[in-house]
Amino acid sequence: MPGRCPECGSSEVVEDSHYSQDHLVCTECGFLLTEGLLTTTRSEETFSQGTPAPFFIRVPAVRKAVRYSESTAEVKKPCRNQIQGQKRVHDLCRILRVRPVVEDTASELYLKAYEHQSFLHVTLEKKEALVGCCVHISCRQHNWPLTLSTICSLLHVEPTLFSTVYQHLLKELRLDIPTLSLLDLVKTHCDGFNLFQNSASIPSQFLENKDKVVERAMQLVELASETWLVTGRHPVPIITAAAYLAWQSLFPGHRLKCSLGKFCKLAGVRQPPPASQRVKEMLDILVTLASQLAWLVPQQLDAKTVVKYTDDILRHRTLLLRQTLSFASTENTNGHIDPSEGTETSGEAEAGNSSGEMVPSVVEHLGDVSRRKRTMPIFLPPCLKQRKWKKACPEAETTLHTEPTTGEEEISDSEIEQYLRTPEEVAAFKSARAIL
Amino acid sequence: MEPDNDIALDILITNVVCVFKTRCHLNLRKIALEGTNVIYKRDVGKVLMKLRKPRITATIWSSGKIICTGATSEEDAKTGARRLARLLQKLGFQVKFAGYKIVNVLAVCTMPFEIRLPEFTKRNRPIASYEPELHPAASYRVKALKATLQIFSTGSITITAPSIQCVATAVEQTYPLIFESRKMIK
Numbered sequence: 001m002p003g004r005c006p007e008c009g010s011s012e013v014v015e016d017s018h019y020s021q022d023h024l025v026c027t028e029c030g031f032l033l034t035e036g037l038l039t040t041t042r043s044e045e046t047f048s049q050g051t052p053a054p055f056f057i058r059v060p061a062v063r064k065a066v067r068y069s070e071s072t073a074e075v076k077k078p079c080r081n082q083i084q085g086q087k088r089v090h091d092l093c094r095i096l097r098v099r100p101v102v103e104d105t106a107s108e109l110y111l112k113a114y115e116h117q118s119f120l121h122v123t124l125e126k127k128e129a130l131v132g133c134c135v136h137i138s139c140r141q142h143n144w145p146l147t148l149s150t151i152c153s154l155l156h157v158e159p160t161l162f163s164t165v166y167q168h169l170l171k172e173l174r175l176d177i178p179t180l181s182l183l184d185l186v187k188t189h190c191d192g193f194n195l196f197q198n199s200a201s202i203p204s205q206f207l208e209n210k211d212k213v214v215e216r217a218m219q220l221v222e223l224a225s226e227t228w229l230v231t232g233r234h235p236v237p238i239i240t241a242a243a244y245l246a247w248q249s250l251f252p253g254h255r256l257k258c259s260l261g262k263f264c265k266l267a268g269v270r271q272p273p274p275a276s277q278r279v280k281e282m283l284d285i286l287v288t289l290a291s292q293l294a295w296l297v298p299q300q301l302d303a304k305t306v307v308k309y310t311d312d313i314l315r316h317r318t319l320l321l322r323q324t325l326s327f328a329s330t331e332n333t334n335g336h337i338d339p340s341e342g343t344e345t346s347g348e349a350e351a352g353n354s355s356g357e358m359v360p361s362v363v364e365h366l367g368d369v370s371r372r373k374r375t376m377p378i379f380l381p382p383c384l385k386q387r388k389w390k391k392a393c394p395e396a397e398t399t400l401h402t403e404p405t406t407g408e409e410e411i412s413d414s415e416i417e418q419y420l421r422t423p424e425e426v427a428a429f430k431s432a433r434a435i436l
Numbered sequence: 437m438e439p440d441n442d443i444a445l446d447i448l449i450t451n452v453v454c455v456f457k458t459r460c461h462l463n464l465r466k467i468a469l470e471g472t473n474v475i476y477k478r479d480v481g482k483v484l485m486k487l488r489k490p491r492i493t494a495t496i497w498s499s500g501k502i503i504c505t506g507a508t509s510e511e512d513a514k515t516g517a518r519r520l521a522r523l524l525q526k527l528g529f530q531v532k533f534a535g536y537k538i539v540n541v542l543a544v545c546t547m548p549f550e551i552r553l554p555e556f557t558k559r560n561r562p563i564a565s566y567e568p569e570l571h572p573a574a575s576y577r578v579k580a581l582k583a584t585l586q587i588f589s590t591g592s593i594t595i596t597a598p599s600i601q602c603v604a605t606a607v608e609q610t611y612p613l614i615f616e617s618r619k620m621i622k
Contacts, residue, residue, distance in 0.1 A: 148569045163570045176562040179554055180569075231553050231589035232572030381550060381590050407514030411522050419487070419523050421470050429469065 007031040081127060082114050088131045092154065096135070098144055106138035109173075118172045129157045129165040136166070140177040145184040147236060182225065182235050183218050189239045190214050193267040195247065202266055205254040208247055216246035219314045220282060226321055227285050228381040229278065240264070240271070241278035249310035256307060281382055288379075289313050289320040325379065447607060449600065451542040452507040456517050457535040458500035458524060467496065470527055485520065492516035496524075510538055510600060540596060543603045547591035547611075549618040556587065556617035576613075578606050585610055 004011050005026035012027040024033035078086075089110050093103035113119050113130055122130075132151040139146040148166070152159050169175070195202060196210035220242035224230050230238055244263050248255045260279055264271035283303040290296045290306050290313055301309065313320065421429065464483045468476035475484040483496040490512040495503045502520060507513035517536060525531045553574045557566040564587075566574035573586040573594070583597035583606035593614075597603045 148567075167570070170565070174562075179557060179566065228550065228589065230568075232568055234569055384550075384590050407511040407518070409515060411519055413526075415489075416519065416523050416526050419472050419485075420526060421472055426470055 005031050085131055092135050102138050102142045102144055106135045110134040126165055129162045133166045133169050145188045182221055186218050186239050187214050190243055195267050213246050217242040223317050227379045229281050237272040237275040237278050240275045249307050252308045286313055292320050292323055445545055447543050447545045449508055449543045452513040453505045453540040454513040454538045455503050458531040459534050460500050460530045462498050464498050490516045494520050541600055541603055543595045545593045545607055550591050551589055552617050553589050581606050
């Protein structure tokens with residue numbers, strides 16, 4: 001029993017607790033004899049362990065280390081990984097030579113994302129991808145053209161992991177970022193080409209002025225976006241294809257024989273695999289538009305020769321596009337009338353005129369041509385042009401003729417038994433497994 | 437062409453995913469031994485069983501939880517699930533057909549026009565997102581219906597929703613937005 005109260009001398013001193021703090025208090029006069037410690041520090045515990053402690057001081061027998069994430073310190077210092085991540089953000093921004101405001105935004109975004117519950121306990125690989133995501137989002141918010149593949153290659157992160165983290169980050173932080181502008185990307189992508197500087201490895205006929213190539217490549221990219229070559233596709237192969245055609249068209253005499261692979265090698269860039277397909281598609285579009293220019297019609301241009309006249313086509317591209325599309329739409333509407341007109345005129349010709357024998361065949365031919373054109377509209381997404389109409393699945397055809405199911409039909413034993421092995425089959429299977 | 441004109445859009449259901457529980461423990465080794473058309477994945481602790489009619493694939497866990505995928509209608513999904521439960525009953529397990537629920541429906545719908553995805557994304561940000569470097573389609577989420585639509589430039593749309601009714605409602609709600617971004621002749 002603790003001693004007497006020093007105030008009134010009473011022996012009615014009890015141990016009480018006020019919230020989590022222990023007290024020794026006199027019940028007669030309310031005098032507080034002693035109160036326990038609310039918190040302990042390492043030094044106090046070390047001290048109290050050395051001296052005989054009063055019984056009311058509760059000292060934990062075993063001190064557990066408090067985790068950094070569970071620490072209740074008011075001002076938490078950033079952990080080592082966070083500091084390293086912030087450094088990576090700054091280094092990446094400096095390599096890309098972005099504006100200071102982009103760097104600051106990326107840094108703030110990384111801090112916010114790192115401390116979010118969804119990203120705090122992820123693997124280091126994901127945290128590395130998070131660095132790239134924050135830089136990329138910051139660049140997009142400030143209209144700084146940068147592709148995801150560039151960031152992936154700089155950080156050596158798997159593209160699938162990067163895209164997962166990127167989409168997760170956009171969803172968790174509810175970020176709204178503008179669409180990447182392809183025209184801005186053309187300029188930055190062409191900056192990486194080596195064909196615009198004098199070099200011993202590049203023949204003189206291949207050197208070109210960068211501004212001219214960029215301007216023409218931008219026009220080609222605009223044309224490609226109007227004719228469904230850009231939507232839904234990766235931007236880099238389109239830009240590489242446009243830059244290649246632009247470079248070729250500026251001096252076609254010497255450059256027509258240079259292939260896309262050789263161009264990429266001279267430029268010092270990797271050839272993206274779809275780029276050759278994009279070149280073919282762009283050349284097809286140029287040939288289609290060139291057929292509308294009166295002075296080019298006699299030339300009978302094809303994919304190999306149309307590059308020489310790219311300048312003319314691009315200069316009049318808006319008018320040519322409008323003309324080609326409106327011509328296609330009138331063909332579509334006329335195509336509905338032609339067959340009936342054709343049959344009427346052919347009937348009249350047969351009734352009256354001896355020379356009318358030629359007329360039905362001509363009218364029928366025109367009808368055939370218009371019908372053919374009606375089925376092949378111009379400027380569709382390429383996958384629609386190449387689509388093969390699949391035959392209807394025979395199962396679907398049979399289900400059309402059977403009665404509709406409700407899901408509650410009776411199931412016969414014979415239907416189930418086809419999925420079960422007989423005892424003999426089970427024994428054979430067991431013996432085969434034993435042998436293996 | 438106005439969006440208010442009655443245009444019949446064919447919505448083709450390509451996959452219905454359903455789950456149910458047997459409320460009993462299942463011996464996967466026994467199912468693998470005595471069942472045909474069975475693949476036993478010992479490392480992950482599940483059995484894959486394929487039924488011919490309706491054409492579904494069932495993933496069976498020893499806890500009794502079963503997921504059926506591959507059906508092309510809700511009725512077929514239920515028939516397939518019931519057949520599977522009956523099959524397990526025949527194998528000697530005390531199976532109950534409990535907790536049956538359709539969890540996912542995948543459908544495809546084709547619009548009669550091409551769609552300009554950058555324009556569609558710009559009009560419907562932030563609900564719509566379009567990253568051509570990651571995926572060729574624009575993604576549009578209808579939170580109220582828990583439906584996700586993948587919109588391709590060709591006019592093809594893939595809808596993922598918890599039920600067929602939600603799929604139809606999602607297409608109805610989204611059609612006017614997609615119509616505004618259709619290909620126009622300038």
